[in-house]
Amino acid sequence: MRITLLTQPTDYDPSNLWPSISPQLRRRLPLRNLHWKSANRPLRSIQTLDVALLPYTSSSIDEQQHQIAGVGLLDKPYLNIFLVQCEDNDVYRSTVRTSIRNWLNGVLAKKNQEWLIVHVVPNAIESLATTKSPPSSGALLRIKGSVYDKIRADFNSSKKDRCIQLRLSQSSADLASSGTDEIEMWQDLTSKLKEGILIAFDQRVTQYEDDVRKLDAQRTMPGWNYNTFFGVKEGLGRSFEEMGLSEDGLVVYDELEASFFLSLSDKEGEMWGTSGGLPGVGDDSASVLDTERKKYRDLILQNTITTFDFRCYLFARQFALLAKLGNPIAQLVRAKDFIVGVGRMLSWAGMSDAFVESWIWCAASEILEACVPISGAGMDGGRIRALAAAKGDLVVLKRTQIDKMGLRAGLLPDEWPWAGMGMVELDEKEGEEDKFGEVSCEELLEVIEDRDKFFELYRRTNREALDELQRGGRTNTADKILADTACTEFYLKNYAEAAKLLERLPGVYEKEGWSKISGMLLRRYATCLQNIGKDEQYLSVCLKLLTYKLEREDAVHYLEEVKRLSKSVEETVVAHLEGIFEFTIPTRARGREGEDGFEVAVPVRNRLVDGVEIDSVELVMVDVETRKTSITFTCGRQDLVNGKNEIVLSMNVSQGGEYEVTRLAVAIGKVVLSTTMTEGNGKKLRLYPSPHTLSARLVAPRHVHLDALNRCVIELRTGRNDVQSGKISVLCRTPGVRLLMKDASVVHEDSTAEVETDLSQPNVISFAAVSAQQTIRFSFPYAYDVDLSCVTATISVSYTTPTGTFTSTSTSTMEARLPLAVNVHDLFKAHTLFSKFSISCANGPLRILEAGLEESEEFAVGSAPRKGTERGDVVFGSHSASYMFRISRRGDAKKVSEAPAPLSLKVRFRTLEDELRWARRQYLRKLLGEAGLEKVAHLFVNALNEVRVDDGKATEWALMEEVKGEEWQWAEWDLLMNEVGKEERERLKDALETFTKARIEVTDEMKEGLPNLERTIEIPVDVPEPRVVFTALLELRNEVDLEIGAPVSAELTITRDSSWGSDEEFARAAIDCLYEVQVDSEAWLLSGKRRAGFLLDGKKTETFSLLLVPLKSGHLMLPTVDVMVVKPEGTSCQVDFTPAEVRVLPTVRSTSVVLGGDVQIPVGA
Template identity: 25%
Template sequence: MDAIPRASSNVTVEYTDPSGLFPSIKPFILETLPLRNLHWKSPNRPLRSIDSLHIDLVPSQTTSEDHKRLSDAVSSTIPHRRHQIPGLRQTPYLKIYILSCDDNETYKTTTRKEVREWIKTHGTPPQSSGSTLGSQGNHNAFEWLIIHVVSGAAETVEKPGTASKWPGRGSSTVLEKFKADFNGSSKSAVDRVAQLRIPKSESDKRPAELAGQLEDLDMKLKSSILTSFDSRVSQYEEDIRLKDSQRSLPGWNFCTFFILKEGLARGFEHVGLYEDALIGYDELAVGLDAALRDQIVAEGDQHGGTFLSYTSDIKAKAEKALGLISEDGEDDAEEDDRNSRVKKVDEIHQSDENDYSSYIALDEHHFPLDPNKKPYREMILANNISVFDFRVYIFSRQLTLLLKAARAPSIRRGRLSDSQVTGKPGKEPKDLTLLAEVCERASEFISIGSRTLRHDLHAVLEDVEHDRNEPRVADVINNIVYSWTYSAVSQVLIQTATDSIEMPKTSLRNTRDLMNTAVLANFVAGTRPGVPKRSSSLSANTLTLGQPSSFENLSPGLHNGAQNRTLLASLNPDGSIQQKTGQLEFASSRGNLFLYARRTLENLGRRHGWFKNWRDLGLLYDSETEYAVTGLKEISLDETGEGSQNYTAAESRAKPFLRGIENPHLMAAVKSAKNFHFIYEALTDQIFCYYVSANRTRSAEMAMADIAVIRYRAGDYATAASYFHQMTPFYSSSHWGVLEGAMLELYGRCLKCLGRKGDYVRILLKLLGNYAGVAQSGQKARDFQSKRINSAPLLSFSPTARTMVSNYVNDLFESSRSLLNGLSVPLKDFFGGIEVSPAIHHFKNKDGMLVQLSLRFLLGNSINVDSVKLRLVNSADVHSSEIWLENSGDVVLKSTTSMVPLQSFVSVHGKYLVDCIEVRVGNILFVQHHGSPSSSLPAGLQQPSAGESGEEDDHPFVFCYPPARGLEAKLSPPYHINLGELRTIEVALKSGWNNILKGNLRVKPATAGLRLRITDASIVDGSVTLTGNGELGQIDFTDFGPNSSAKLSIPYTVEDDQTSLSARLEVVYDTPDGQFSYFSATSIISTLPLSVNVQDMFKNDSLMSRFTISPAMMTPLRVLNCEIPSSDIYKVESGIYHWETLDVFPKQPASLLYKIIPRRDKPLETETSKRSLALTIDFACLDEECLGVIEDQFMRDIGSSKFQQIARLLTPRLLDAFRSQWSANDLETISLIREVEMLSYERVQWDSVTSSLGGSFGKEVVSWLKEWHAQHPVLPLPDINTAVPNRQIIIPVDVPEIQIVHTANLSIPKPSNLTHATVGEMIPATLTIYHTRRWCPVENREPESSLEFSYELLVNPDIWLVGGRRRGNFTAKEGESRSFTVMLLPQRPGHLLLPGLEIKTFVTQMSDPEFVSAPQRKLVPCEVDYQNHAETVLVSPNLRKTTVNLDVSGGGGVGSWLVESERRVGITG
């Protein structure tokens, strides 16, 4: 097949036109081209669809000319033999014979003979050649077709012939005769005749049937081409299988097999099946590798020839570069070439800086990856090809197929003649995914090809004689390889260039685009779909005082938010454009190719000393430091194999050898450093733009970093600083510590040169912090097995590194002095081994506490700090309390662990978390927060997080407690409660060893609705002087000497009923040693510990009151005394003895009965308060009694030991353990047996507090506690407990005011002979009623004349029937008795309760005289003392004798019956 690009892209159709009709029908044929929607189905392949197929219409050639041409592209030196390898020629898939015949006579005499002769000569289908490779077989299979052309003028000429002599048969047209003669007679015969009726001239109207004829011609063209193609593919596949089966035979030649299989691939290419063709070349590439492996292991010429080590053009190129060969006029040619390249450099400088094509432009005849550059196929067939050329040819064919499949613009431009032929040059959509694959394959192949080329060059130099100048030889090899590599990359970039992707409209090289460049990362992350937003870690890890905390705001003038929004809009002018498929992959792969080109340029520039790494800038993060820290060493991968040479210093200073560089841009770049940097920046700019378009923000940022280093080397510090300003957040967020450090150091140098001290200080802080962090991480990596990492000194770096760190530290503090505002940075960046001891210490003779902080300086031997502070917050976070501790003098922190004591004159109790550590040096504040981000706020403004409790164990803590002899303030419920007065709470104060001159007490409510009446506070007990009136919400006191105690009572009110009250005690007091503070947060139970219910029973002359006393909670009570004192109006008699002790349980309350008798000589008072009595109950709560005994025993024991100083740490833990673990059953058991079973050491959970003591002292405490538990398994409760004072409650008892108290008696006469009543017999009874009014004051009594009474006997008709006056109304005076007779009839035998009685009292009210109506009655409350309330009467049946017969044989009572019964005659005794 041909190597002409045009022919290799289309199917050839040959036409024979003896009459010269083709020009007239050509426009109509072109209307059907390219052929659309072809479908080919092979028996062993899936269905293939061809969207469009271009065809080349060529005139027929003579057989001799056809045999002379072996390849259209290159004249072959091998004569064509018909039996040679098939696939070397391109033959037509279809042959067309064009003719015109007007009448039947002409057809019979001339035309039919000519057509048959043409079919015999040109259109005879090839005969099957079986499976022999020597015959052509169906490799050149084709079909033939006859096109009969009828012009418009011929319509009238073409007439049927003379009438047939045979009846019933009419004459036929010329077309019908063609079909009858040449289509065959079978039903499956192919129709090979088509007719086109064309107009005579262009102005004539088209015949109506022309459209159908063109459609018929289109179908015949498709069918014929597909038939030929199917025959060829079948033949090729059969021959390939045969040839592949002979692979193991001696003499098998891969080159011959390659030409055969490539013929099949080219066949697929002809019809547009590029994917199948590409698969064929991929298989050939794998086959080449296999052949190379076989050649290495094979012996002799087992596989029919070997590949050349190199080709003659490579040898000539190497010899010419080394000067081993020369030609006449060579010097002049080199001079002309040099001048042309200098001119090329000037054109580059004058061109548009954003036009990348200026730096990769290459003429097509210089393309290294061109399948037509050499006669590759003839070289392959002759076994005269090297491995390098073989690989180049295969990849160039793959490249061509991918570009065609992707419809690349470069292929469209190369096929301009095709467009002219087809007449349809319309714009076709590009397949960006395939273009991306082109770039990816090219990157991989160029890397392999460069290594292969380098190997061939070494083979050349081993065979030729030269002076063995190793540096020059290496330069020549590198120059040739780099030139080929750069040219190959340029070719791929040129051929894949398209305007179908969206590129950012900005340039790194243009100063006016710096702001646009600075926001390109935001453009990608903010406007592209599917890209996560990136935030700078600098802003998260850097805290400032009075200034923004992010390094992104170090230069506020660089850009602001409003500018960003405007610039972002300009970067993406049309945001509505939908992203194309494969755009990201294509942009990314092109960016990789530009990076490949730049690295090639770097290799050349490095030999001239123009390209230097950032490690060559004398940075703190040099390779030595990085290796010392991370243990990793960078190895250059740019040079491989024998091409990597280590030159001496003298050789490296020699001028590099430039011969062998053929690419004009590389030659221009190595002429001067200016040109080198110019092209380097141009390539980097393209890398940046393509990576941004591909959403590869990190790679784009790295390209920006390369430009920044170049600008820094050039002394353009302002521009470099702008770039570094964007780089530092990027590397920080990517966790690239070494690269971030290098960028920060260069950024700092730029800022120092620009005189921007504020930004310079911030960058130095970040730089030194990162350096210290990397040093720590390296140390931890090396000392992983060591348990003393935090206390170990820094790693030993080189003297240079130590000197640079020292200079930076000095420069940092020197520059920070001129800052107006302070800066805040993380403490851990500069200090390590930070640890807070959980054990506190106390002063010997005053209140307060000491906490020890240990840390070490990471960047030097020592540092003088101004202050060290520590903030503690309460772990419970109930009252958001915080404590600040600080050092008392100057502190020097060294590189080894330094211990800093921090003190505070505040006394608190509880577990406190280390929230913040501050170290101040001048204007720089080093801060470390251990809590949540909100911990930087004041404690009162913090909001507890949902997961804070789960993370509490990870925070360092300090267990705080007051000194044993220090001030103590405690909030407790009152021990004396009077329900007739305001509720109160009590505050107990103990001065301890303090001589308090003055002080103030604040009680801050922590319960909603709680209001303390501070102004009404009073002293309950103790010697203390209160001053002030409490208007400021505090209680001021004075003269509170050592070992003094006092108890204050504070009334309070609360809006809603609360079971508990919380408050915070704050005591600030002055002693001769200074001012001190005491803080305590307490919750007390506000619910009364007991409940009292009363039940009153009025009598005529007394009131019986029953009081039921029960615990209000589940805690048993011990009632010590209960009394109601008599008053002037009432005399009280108790039902129990004085000071009789009662144990009261929730399910067993105490019931007390009191008799209240009005004094006759004292009238009742109208005011209720004067008639009230008071119930006084002295009691003790069992839990308080038990805790008091436990506390008293523990305090006595620990006070006699050497651990007295931690008594106030251990005692609350012990009492809290009992409080939380006691159950109701435990308390009932203790109340019954009067003994307390001690909890074990483990159940008390002493470890929660002893762990804070640490060291040997903590172990001694643990041993003592375990021994104490062993010695006290049970503690008895004394009958009289003096450890806890008894509690007393006074409950007002109001005597009810009752208008009337009735006394009623239902009497039954009892004759001497009456023993019992009988059922059905009447029982006479008399109801007697009288009343008294003594229980109501005279002033409140209703008039006696208006009183009316009614009574009613309440009976159950199933028990009693009542006869007589069951109910009735009556009137009576006070003390007057009224009697009523009734008859009771019992209804059943047994002890029957007497009927109940209800008496009501009414007051008659006179109605308005204007209205005539009955008087109205008002019900008056009254009480009834029914003396027969619980009396019963024994009622027996009215039978004297009963006889019952029992049948023994019967069961279940069936056999028993009543025999007789005798009733009572009367009541007998």
């Protein structure tokens, strides 16, 4: 209920002028834009102020002094107005002035009231018109002596103008037709009203503050009364409220509330017991917002008000002020605190529970009803949520009272969630015969008597609470209401509706740590599902219940239900494993005895109340490095007793590496209990395949033909397995590489095993039976589109043996680059070609065991004799090994127009890195064998093989055939040590220490395995076929020693030979040639044609004479000669020129001869 207090000016109207001015004055109300400035407060702006104009009576001015200072001001006017109409001076002097003075004397006798005299001139059109023209001298005299001037002279003061004249025209009833002067007069009147009201208000505030200050200072004196203090201070608050300063008024009431609670704790609180402090009959359903329901102020001032009524009145005043401030959130929040506090006070005071519950219900309902129009329009999202949450809290408070009354009336069972609501047992209430005798709320009494109406009200209240709480974001409280609603439907046996509500709630409470509540909800949910026939969901809930702490009887019941339903449900039911079985995953796995694959012993704790038979267990793991490859350990039917068990999981997959557990699943009939681990949180397990298992790896081919497609080889070792059939699938992991497995073939190198293959499936090599301890190599080409250094592939072999089907998977890398580089230099003679091949290492030092150039049908090949060594030729870094071969055309070979078949350069070699790896593997294997560690030797040998070989070590090995071992480091040291038992670790450490300190040498035993490291490369060598071979010979005619400056005749002979070409017609035809002599200008001076063209047929030899002059002494090389074919253009040719050396002696005597130009030639004397 909205409470509105109006400021009350009074008017005294002996001339009955009010009807003529009332319409226009009311149109100018309420007053707007008032600004109040107090000495002790900041400026306050009042936007609008409602004003009630009351007629003057003697009682309004002749107040009786109230016994409490300041209290009587509330009902007294702020401003008194005297309306007067008089145009006759004599009448004014005889009667009007006396009336005004008597009225003013009565006003001035009272404090904190202002006054104003309004002289009204009705029907003043003519006078208004005359004021617009210059008045005559008589008019001026008449104006000065007017009644209005006399009123101003008699009653106005010099400090403040309290008189105003209001001229009304005949059209003054129409505000729009009023003239400018009349509008200004009305504005002047409203200004006087605002000014007078503000002055009176400021005086009253000052008086109230002084009175409050005095009373507060007397608080500790005997006889001080809180109600007196309250009455005075409330006057200050109501004054603020009347002036539209609701916020200041609310502050006053908040201070009064604080002082009230303080008085309760002090000795002056004894006065609250004068009326017992308790509510009366019917107060449980009475309004808490109606301040007119009782004469609260009179009761307060008379010191007869009860604590209950006082708190209700104080709250109602605060609620009304908050409503004026437009703060519904604060209204609702304060309302909840008020209701809870007063309810607790009533309980402590001995009021019946039914009365307290009824009062709380009615109070909350009234406040919510008062706030229904508040929709949150104009609020931001945060305030809308806060408003909804505050409403929801009050609705929940109402709902709690329904719970209590329902329990007391026997409409709700005495079980969770209704049990323990704080109610008092009936036998503890002395003299209480009727449980609801003090309740006067008809609505509550009606629903208590009618079960259907009760639960209709219960559901409606729950829906209302849910709507508000969900809008307000109060999810926890909303979930509690949902749980209560679900339990209600369960109690009413509405199992389908209860199941819908209970589906989510147990998980919510479990997440918050309320496992006991979650368990109770789950049990009821299970009962609902069982009654509505949803077996799969019922089975899931039974499994969940088995993870809770239950009574043995309940645990056995749900376990039996799981066993029964796991065999009868149609769909597979998946549930969490946690809480039912506890698996301890070990960090080590062992190889299976006599079969490929792994097995792992897993301890299992059965947390169920009894034993159970499981159908299977699956342990899924994924590789840690790529997270792409998964493996699965399994086991079949097992009987798990209550407590500790151990099961053995195995798999038929041989695949090494580090793996992380991602999933563990246990199957019991149609039930699958599983748990999933996120990345990085699963237990890690390392797998090391046995050396006796079937294995496959990608290796480089031992024999490489550069004139064929690039190939790679899959090396398959059967180990201990008699393979009946198998399939090899390869997944290339190098981008840009295509494996052409359809062209695969079996390579028979050092193996005599025969195997049948089937290449009908893409990227799959199927093979037939292979016996144990065999090595089969499958070779197939590959193509690539990018620069390639290596090829990486994952090889999976699925094979069948007499004991079952197995799989072996591994990832390996093959070096794709050639380990050596070959350069060739050709030197042509007339009928012989000398080719020099320089072989250098590309990736690391090499040991070249043999290099040969094979002959062909057309060409014979001869080579220089070399002293063969067992060690071969070692090539380091930038150094190379050179091999010279002589090539000549066979005499009986026929020339053909097509190019001859190329020769083949065959190089047999070993890389020093392979030798070094082989040597240290053999040595380590020998040490571990001597220490009795044969079973784990393969682990350390394989780990050692992964260690990079330093070039310096390889060089040391090549030169000395031994190397130190103390600097070698190998990966996975700690991990490998964990694979060895405690008793064997000491022996292992001793063997490894011996290995690191020893010098590894080549032994006869090691040499037996070196041939397996040999590789061969065949390089096609095309024999050049120049169409012409020129033999150029530069000879001196004088063969004695030469002297400096002594000319010597030389003869240049050029012979043509076309035997290397296959075109016989060209061999007989003449060709245009050109020779050029290349002269060192610092050693020789040439006289003759340095460059000359000539015609040369197939049989002719051309000779040219030259003159050479040596320019310095010593051993000088003769000038070189180059010959080329001019026509036909593009004719290929080679020049066979053998450079010669001559000795030039110095001369003792010499002279200079000038031969044309400035060149001087010394000539012997």
